[in-house]
Amino acid sequence: MTTESALDTALSQLKQAVSQLGLSENDWQTLSTPRRVLEVAVPLRRDNGNVEMYRGYRVQYSTTRGPSKGGVRFHPDIDMNETIALAMLMTWKCALTNLPYGGAKGGIAVDAGSLSLTENERLTRRYTSEILPIIGPERDIPAPDVGTDERNMAWMMDTYSVNAGFSVPGVVTGKPIVLGGSLGRTSATGDGVAIAAREALRVKGIDPHGAAVAIQGFGKVGYWGAVACEQMGMKVVAVSDVHGGVTGFQSIDQLWSHFKEHGNINVPGSEKLTNDELLHLKVDVLIPAALADAITEKSAPGIQAKIVVEGANAPTTPEGDAIMKDKGILVVPDILANAGGVIVSYFEWVQDKQNYFWSAEEVKQNLNDILMKSVREVEAMADSKKVTWREAAMMLGVGRVAEAHKLRGLYP
Ligand code: GLU
Numbered sequence: 001m002t003t004e005s006a007l008d009t010a011l012s013q014l015k016q017a018v019s020q021l022g023l024s025e026n027d028w029q030t031l032s033t034p035r036r037v038l039e040v041a042v043p044l045r046r047d048n049g050n051v052e053m054y055r056g057y058r059v060q061y062s063t064t065r066g067p068s069k070g071g072v073r074f075h076p077d078i079d080m081n082e083t084i085a086l087a088m089l090m091t092w093k094c095a096l097t098n099l100p101y102g103g104a105k106g107g108i109a110v111d112a113g114s115l116s117l118t119e120n121e122r123l124t125r126r127y128t129s130e131i132l133p134i135i136g137p138e139r140d141i142p143a144p145d146v147g148t149d150e151r152n153m154a155w156m157m158d159t160y161s162v163n164a165g166f167s168v169p170g171v172v173t174g175k176p177i178v179l180g181g182s183l184g185r186t187s188a189t190g191d192g193v194a195i196a197a198r199e200a201l202r203v204k205g206i207d208p209h210g211a212a213v214a215i216q217g218f219g220k221v222g223y224w225g226a227v228a229c230e231q232m233g234m235k236v237v238a239v240s241d242v243h244g245g246v247t248g249f250q251s252i253d254q255l256w257s258h259f260k261e262h263g264n265i266n267v268p269g270s271e272k273l274t275n276d277e278l279l280h281l282k283v284d285v286l287i288p289a290a291l292a293d294a295i296t297e298k299s300a301p302g303i304q305a306k307i308v309v310e311g312a313n314a315p316t317t318p319e320g321d322a323i324m325k326d327k328g329i330l331v332v333p334d335i336l337a338n339a340g341g342v343i344v345s346y347f348e349w350v351q352d353k354q355n356y357f358w359s360a361e362e363v364k365q366n367l368n369d370i371l372m373k374s375v376r377e378v379e380a381m382a383d384s385k386k387v388t389w390r391e392a393a394m395m396l397g398v399g400r401v402a403e404a405h406k407l408r409g410l411y412p
Pocket of ligand 1: 069070071072141142143144145146173313338339341342343345
């Protein structure tokens with residue numbers, strides 16, 4: 001994806017929401033401007049002694065409704081524009097699900113797969129130290145995203161804590177359990193995606209039991225989404241990773257064991273699919289759970305799924321979205337479909353603040369309650385205003401941020 005288009009897409013969705021809500025030009029100015037953007041150089045000493053420079057970013061798009069919140073992405077294509085776009089999406093996502101947060105995003109333009117464990121640790125710690133003045137449990141709380149995981153969060157928490165002089169678990173979420181992480185955080189985004197798929201099937205009058213699901217992406221979101229969909233009785237018939245897709249496998253467990261051993265999902269007996277073939281399968285639910293720009297003017301016309309559940313952030317361009325609308329496909333937008341991750345991040349932050357930890361059942365139940373409330377609100381708004389679920393979700397999220405702005409007023 002061109003990163004310019006990520007920001008264009010996000011701004012065009014915002015513009016639409018601002019106009020549908022009847023907000024003013026002043027509101028548009030306030031809502032379309034990121035509050036704080038930081039670009040840093042991140043030097044890395046490679047294991048062979050060479051020093052390389054990487055670009056790092058942290059964008060605090062909004063702090064109107066609370067501290068900013070959002071993941072840290074390690075990906076070669078990340079730049080300032082894309083980080084701003086993703087931080088904007090976090091803002092609407094947190095407002096839509098009523099979490100007391102603004103929105104943020106960060107990242108380093110690096111291929112995480114090219115780093116040894118020790119290089120990854122040095123890069124993560126140096127990045128943390130560069131953004132240290134602007135993060136903190138009351139300011140901005142990073143979390144995992146594409147290319148980062150609980151290991152990176154442990155190093156971030158440690159770097160921050162060593163500098164503070166005491167343990168500060170609440171500075172990041174998505175940490176290992178022993179460091180103050182929450183039960184259920186690892187699978188949370190996937191669990192939320194499955195809840196969104198189940199509800200969309202209900203709206204379309206399709207029995208989730210045996211409903212066919214295709215998933216693009218077999219990372220944190222795709223894998224846990226597949227597991228959760230199957231637990232709810234859906235049948236995952238095709239999955240892809242960066243190298244391509246497969247169908248005709250026995251189970252997600254079989255795919256996962258093969259993946260862990262061989263680094264690919266080409267299990268014996270399965271049939272290979274191209275990325276386009278996967279997107280165009282005749283299934284009930286298609287879940288894009290990889291990167292941005294999966295559903296475009298090129299790929300959207302061939303989609304045969306009745307429902308698209310956006311596990312990834314910004315997987316659809318405005319052109320792709322318009323085509324799906326014409327085809328009558330129910331699209332559960334990213335800011336609703338993948339909100340499970342940040343919802344359980346919120347639980348983790350609350351638990352860290354209270355030093356009191358919840359059971360896995362409590363986490364699951366509370367996740368379901370918060371997400372279901374948002375699903376119902378989006379469904380009701382879409383019905384009453386005769387708009388798509390994306391438009392409804394944006395109206396709810398953007399509307400709440402605009403209202404908070406108005407009530408706080410402008411200083412000075
Ligand atoms: N990176 C995830 C997202 O895009 C989670 C963010 C968080 O937990 O703060 O929603």
